[in-house]
Amino acid sequence: MHDAGQDxxxxxxxxxxxxxxxxxxxxxxxxxxxxxxxxxVTQADGAAFQSLSQTWVDCARTLRDLGTKVEGLARRTAxxxxxxxxxxxxxxxxxxxxxxxxxxxxxxRAAETVRRLRASPSERARFEATGTGLTACQQGTQxxxxxxxxxxxxxxxxxxxxxKDWLYLNLTGVRATDPSEASFTFGNFRTRQYDExxxxxxxxxxxxxxxxxxxxxxxxxxxLSPDAATATGxxxxxxxxxxxxxxxxxxxGAGIHTxxxxxxxxxxxxxxxxxxxxxxxxxxxxxxxxxxxxxxxxPGMVAQVQxxxxxxxxxxxxxxxxxxxxxxxxxxxxxxxxVARIEGWLAVSSPGTLIYHPYISEAGERxxxxxxxxxxxxxxxxxxxxxxxxxxxVVEGLGMATRDCYAAMGDMPLELRLTGGAARSQALxxxxxxxxxxxxxxxxxxxxxxxxxxxxxxxxxxxxxxxEACIAKWVTPLLGPVEAPDAALVQTYDRTFPAxxxxxxxxxxxxxxxxxxxxxxx
Numbered sequence: 001m002h003d004a005g006q007d008x009x010x011x012x013x014x015x016x017x018x019x020x021x022x023x024x025x026x027x028x029x030x031x032x033x034x035x036x037x038x039x040x041v042t043q044a045d046g047a048a049f050q051s052l053s054q055t056w057v058d059c060a061r062t063l064r065d066l067g068t069k070v071e072g073l074a075r076r077t078a079x080x081x082x083x084x085x086x087x088x089x090x091x092x093x094x095x096x097x098x099x100x101x102x103x104x105x106x107x108x109r110a111a112e113t114v115r116r117l118r119a120s121p122s123e124r125a126r127f128e129a130t131g132t133g134l135t136a137c138q139q140g141t142q143x144x145x146x147x148x149x150x151x152x153x154x155x156x157x158x159x160x161x162x163x164k165d166w167l168y169l170n171l172t173g174v175r176a177t178d179p180s181e182a183s184f185t186f187g188n189f190r191t192r193q194y195d196e197x198x199x200x201x202x203x204x205x206x207x208x209x210x211x212x213x214x215x216x217x218x219x220x221x222x223x224l225s226p227d228a229a230t231a232t233g234x235x236x237x238x239x240x241x242x243x244x245x246x247x248x249x250x251x252x253g254a255g256i257h258t259x260x261x262x263x264x265x266x267x268x269x270x271x272x273x274x275x276x277x278x279x280x281x282x283x284x285x286x287x288x289x290x291x292x293x294x295x296x297x298x299p300g301m302v303a304q305v306q307x308x309x310x311x312x313x314x315x316x317x318x319x320x321x322x323x324x325x326x327x328x329x330x331x332x333x334x335x336x337x338x339v340a341r342i343e344g345w346l347a348v349s350s351p352g353t354l355i356y357h358p359y360i361s362e363a364g365e366r367x368x369x370x371x372x373x374x375x376x377x378x379x380x381x382x383x384x385x386x387x388x389x390x391x392x393x394v395v396e397g398l399g400m401a402t403r404d405c406y407a408a409m410g411d412m413p414l415e416l417r418l419t420g421g422a423a424r425s426q427a428l429x430x431x432x433x434x435x436x437x438x439x440x441x442x443x444x445x446x447x448x449x450x451x452x453x454x455x456x457x458x459x460x461x462x463x464x465x466x467x468e469a470c471i472a473k474w475v476t477p478l479l480g481p482v483e484a485p486d487a488a489l490v491q492t493y494d495r496t497f498p499a500x501x502x503x504x505x506x507x508x509x510x511x512x513x514x515x516x517x518x519x520x521x522x
Contacts, residue, residue, distance in 0.1 A: 006078035008070065009457050010234075011450030013246060014038070014059060014084035014163050016104070017270065021062035022450035023070050026078070026463050028474030030446055034065035041101075046108030046136075046363065052090055052098035055163065056170045056231075063232035074235045079461045080224065081217060081453035082171065083243035084164030086181060087137040089146070091157040091210075096169060099156045105137035108363040110145035111372035117141065117202065118370075124289065126201035131285060131293025131304070132184040135366040140185050140202045147207065160210040168242045171232075172222035176215040179295045180244040186211060189293040189302055190280055217241035217456045218297050218467060241457035244297050247273045249452030251303060252296065254419035254443045258476045259468065264413035264438075266402055268428065269420035272311035274367070274405040275303040276413060284410040290368050291408060297456050298467045306368045306405030309361035311398055312422050314376065315342075317360055318394045322387060342391065346427045349392040352492040355379040355500050356390075356397035357507070364511075368408035371508060373515040379503050395428055399435030399493065400500045406436060415482070416440045419448050434489035435497070444478040 008031065013020045019038050023031040036058045040050035059082075067073040087105035092098060103109075114134050117123060127133060134141055139160060146153055161169065165177045179192040186202075188195040192214070199208055221239035229236035243249050247267055256265035257277045267273040279300055283293055292305035319338040326333050356378050359365045364372035378393060406412055416438045422428050423442050433440045445451055455470045464470040 006076055008073065008076045008078060009454040010063070010066070010077055010080045011447070011452070011454035012059060012062070012080065012082040012167065013249070013447065013449040013453065014055065014082070014167055015246060015449070016040070016085050016106070019055070019058050019062055020447060020450055021066045022447045022454070023066055023073065024451065024454050026458065028451065030451075032066060032069040033447060033450075034062045034069060036061055040104055040106075042106065046111065048104040048106035048108075049101040050104060052092075052102050052166055055102070056167060059167050059170070060228075060231040063234060067233045074233060077234055077238055078463070079221065079239040079241060079457035080171065080234065081241040081243050081457035082164050082167050083246045083249040083449055083453040084162065084167060086162065086245040086247060087139060088162060089139045089142040090161040090163060090166045091153060092159050092161055092166070092169065092175070093156045094158060096173075100153055102163065102166070103142050106363060107142065108136050108372055110136040110141040111364075113141050113145040113148070114370065114372070117144065118289070120201065122201040126198050127289045128285065129188045129195045129198050130184050131189045131283060131291070133288070133290035133292075133366075133370055135370055136363065136372060137366065138185055140204065143204055143207055143210070144202050147204070154207060154210070157210055159212050161212065162245070164243060164245070165212065168240065171224055171228045171240045173225045174222045175212045176242055177212050178242050178244050179214055179216055180248050182211075182214045184292050184294050189283070189295060192295050215242050216297070217243050218459045221457070221460050239457070239461055241453070241460045243453035243456050245294065246449050247275070247305070248294055248296060248303060249456070250419060250449040251275050251452070252455060253445055253448030253451035253475065255417040255441070255475050255479050256303060257296065257298060257301065258471055258479070263415045263417055264406065265417045265419065266432070267420040268311050268398065268418060268422040268432070270311065270313050272308035272398065272401060272405070273305060274307065274402055275305045276406070276409050277301060277303055286368070286408050288369060288408070290366070290370055304409045306408055308358065308367055308401050308405065309363050309365050310358060311401075312420075314358040314360050314394050314397065315422070318391050342425065343427050345388040345391045346395065349388040351392065351396065351489060352496045354381065354385065354389060354393035355496065355503055356393040357500070357504050358394065358397040358401050368405050371511060373511040373520065374508075375511055375514065377507070395431050396435065396493070398428070399431045400497060402432055403435045403493075403497060404501065412436055413438045417479070418442050419445075429483060430486060430489070433483060433485035435493045437485060437490050437494070439482045439484045441482055442480050443475070444480065445475070
């Protein structure tokens with residue numbers, strides 16, 4: 001239980017772009033936030049990694065910076081919760097020292113290992129247990145790749161963590177992971193525990209000892225250590241909750257479940273996360289063996305997930321193209337100025353005249369299909385198309401990709417809650433709503449991921465008796481009005497979607513041949 005004078009909960013969200021620390025009052029109102037840019041490195045061989053030590057230094061700095069914005073933060077903090085970017089492999093050895101840099105979810109080095117494991121006779125049994133298709137971003141495939149290519153790293157490791165787990169270790173001294181990442185990578189979504197069948201299917205029985213204990217941050221907290229107190233400016237002994245993976249916390253904070261009929265939530269950020277809340281009996285496992293089934297911090301509930309490797313990264317590419325052309329003509333424009341032009345460009349273009357597949361990530365695509373060789377492209381260009389048409393096709397491609405992902409999980413959502421930076425754009429919301437054919441709502445919540453983590457801490461320390469009560473206070477009041485899709489636009493996209501799907505299936509051998517010609521396959 002918390003002291004009456006402790007009226008603040010802190011949520012830490014260590015994402016791919018930023019590490020944030022956000023202070024909320026016990027009713028869920030945001031008080032202040034601090035952030036620092038996250039730093040990682042990518043290489044031509046598909047590697048994407050970041051320093052474990054630097055990540056902790058940056059996290060501690062956000063907490064100290066938050067302390068400069070909130071008077072008496074340390075004595076007023078009832079609890080801290082931490083979430084962070086999912087997947088990836090953060091190896092820790094003796095005396096809790098990093099073995100090497102953390103492999104991120106962006107890392108594509110395990111692509112060939114994914115192809116090998118997907119061809120295994122035990123793959124379907126692994127998928128049936130986890131509900132999760134294999135991709136190169138996951139810890140299971142990355143460790144399997146390390147075991148073959150760099151076994152010396154695993155020999156030095158004592159535990160394999162994820163980003164938030166590493167920060168939790170530095171905050172509390174406890175090696176642990178949460179039920180969401182544990183079950184979709186190495187376990188069973190029905191039990192939220194490790195599954196030996198899954199571990200064996202990955203060929204990792206010899207590495208079983210690297211897997212940490214599983215803690216549910218809505219039920220268990222550990223005390224902030226004296227060393228962490230010195231680093232962060234908070235008080236030793238402050239309860240710390242280990243949150244679920246970041247996109248689960250974001251979906252929780254944005255309204256994936258608010259009672260009644262389960263809703264769906266799409267995060268339209270650098271990547272696209274498309275999630276449908278369900279009880280275990282309602283899970284739909286597709287025949288292709290793709291997607292995720294991830295535990296929600298609500299008893300008996302999970303999220304079915306399909307994830308696009310790139311969402312707004314596609315828009316960023318199109319804007320860079322426009323900016324480069326303007327610069328060539330002597331008219332420089334900032335990113336913000338180009339973003340401000342998007343609505344105008346969309347207004348002078350016609351819907352459904354082009355198809356764009358938004359697979360612009362160098363790691364390919366992972367939802368609703370897995371192909372590391374997948375690449376973005378336009379279909380249907382003529383000499384009459386201009387830049388506004390290309391930009392509209394890119395935005396429509398995000399809508400089509402969203403629909404493609406929900407189709408792999410069953411019927412379209414009854415209602416779609418949108419979050420992420422792009423959700424602020426009315427034009428993008430209209431396109432996504434029409435592509436999916438569902439009404440949409442957005443939340444006034446600024447930092448949904450940090451809020452979702454803080455909600456877990458609120459339940460853990462007894463501010464709320466269970467998560468449903470916390471949702472009623474923190475989430476439901478912040479949902480905006482229902483925005484119905486435009487009927488004519490729905491019809492246009494209903495006609496376009498079959499061509500979108502046919503084209504992406506037909507292009508798969510083309511992508512593979514292109515990768516072969518460029519030396520991108522082993």
